[in-house]
Amino acid sequence: MASTNRFDAIVIGSGVSGGFAAKELTEKGLRVLMLDRGVMVEHQEGYTYDGKPAYEVPARNMMPQSLMQSNYFIAKHGYVAPSNQKFYNDDKANPYDYDEGSPFYWIRPGAVGGKSLIWGRWSFRWAPEDFEANKRDGIDGVWPIGYDDVAPWYSYIEKYIGVSGSRENLPYLPDSDFQPPMPMNIAEKWVKQRLEAKFPGRKLINTRLSNMTQDKPDQNRTKCQFRNQCSNGCSFGAYFSTQAVTLPAARATGKLTLRSDAVVTNLEYDAARKKVTGVRYVDAKTGQAQVVNADLVFLCASAMASTQILMNSRAPGSDKSYFDNSGTLGRYVMDHIFRVGVRGDIPGMEDYIEYGRRPGGVYVPRFRNIGGEEGVGFKRGYGYQGSARREPAKPVGFGASMKEGMRKYGGWKFDMGAFGECLPYADNRVSLNASKLDRFGMPVMRFDVTFRDNELKMMKDARQQGEMMLREAGLLNVSSSESEHVPGDAIHEMGGARMGADPRKSVLNGWSQAHDASNLYVTDGAQMASVSCVNPSLTFMALTARAADHAVKAMRA
């Protein structure tokens, strides 16, 4: 028998971070065990409804109301549908707590690949500004690293996964190593030209997206076919997912063992050596608990789940985690604030329409408070994601005239939504509810996280500025909306085990390595000391590859 039970490293989680950890560590020669609590989904064959029209999907691909309320009452705030049901967590089976008055939407995946199968794929580098902001603003949580530490790893990741986008040379939003951008449509170009003319310094640019515009034959991946099937799993491998990109690479080394349905509950620890000595998990199929060992552990279970595992790693009878000598574990939880939308009609250009169903759209990068506070009443800023399109006409009435009326398209419409940066607050925290165990015997998570004055003021500004920009650009019937801002809703939850130079104020050091355990790295969203306003996954991948490089060099030193 091959020594399949002997591993050099254990990777917990298989999303954007875990998948990259497995790829990097196996390619560096380590025998890796990757554990994921979700069900197995193989690339292509596991995408049950990829390419299927609605009439070949259960319930015409509309989630039944009763099922939504019984099992997907949190997932419904994401994008769960019958065609991707198995990619999402069953909220009934896996409960968590919050006070009635201050909800947190913990939108979780349910399959191997984690959120890499359900993500929006908008991919941005952080700016130097983002790493410096806490220090500049005098906010607790100074980053121990800067843009220059991460830049080469951004480049490494981008070249491998394929990020499409346009080079802009903007001071705030650094360019990636791009594949060609997905084009703007004629109406978006019209908005861009007029918005940028009216508002010097503000930009409307192509999406930056982990959907490819060029093939990667060496990875058996084909560029985007503009089908609008991303959320069902893409059999072309056109967008970055663990299944399409990092899992095949890790498997190709022959050094990866992947166990699905493996629910990690806690880490075992040797206080004298300050090392993690074991990873305990429960097989969700059999109920068997097991402890596995390795020299190195990468915890990549997602920001909140990694924090939960760290909090649940404690001596018998103690409620204090082995990894919380700083007292900051579970604190400084953040999400992007959103649910502000602006929209309007674009006059003219009715001789043109889109062909193909493009993922993504256009982006308005942050323009507030760059380089310092501008006296706008809040710190930091926001960006907008949007697109222009024409939809089939919606005539009233019934009968042949209605049917005929639906055979043409309406005019161009544009809309965009803001994503704003949330500040880190010590009392935005998660904890374990010791009195309520889940089906694996693990205390459930309790969320005490709210948006504060700075975030709400920022959204008010985003709404006003968005309306003004669209009006001044010449759009008609401009309107805006704002709905309840619930943390977690943006599915960009971060923090809980932040990075910092000072072990008294942070859980991890600048290499994503636990201050209290030299062989433990936490490389998902848990490590973030602030959240920028741009989508975070690209940064998680870059920090993961950087940490893997550091860990293996340290092992071999």
Next chain:
Amino acid sequence: MFGSALFAPIARAAGASLVAKMPVINDGPPTTAIFTAPQRALMTALSERVMPTTDTPGAITAGVPAFIEKLLADWASPNDKVPIVAGLDAIEARSMKDYKVSGSKATPAQQDALLTLAMNDQIPGGANFFEPFRQLVIVGYFTSEVGITQEREYLPVPGEYNGEFLYSKVNKVYSS
């Protein structure tokens, strides 16, 4: 250092199963009958009046009536059927009063007149019936094979994106 240790199965919470099977969506025949036979006949006839057969098939060929009953039985909120059933009964009563025949046996012109009364809220529960029913028909039709592949143009793999495509080259509205 290497190796793994097996532990006894962990204690289970009383009554709770460790294994959580993914809930299966009921895609078979309706688990309950939403309509009486006369209601079903009227609903079927009216669905065709909302989305009639023209140069492409209408609601009946597209299977919309069966979709509506299945949706109301198993997929929608339990309350969603109430205004639909009540509206059908009100339309039936009005048909008997105005035309002395059951609504399903009325002529297409008479059925259109009845639907118009409902649309304009000129029969009890008319408006509460009309728009939800119209939406059921539209959704059922445009998620059917007929709606997706015949009334509209189905492009499963466009292969490219053109943001300045000439509208004059569009034959039919594209299925999304």
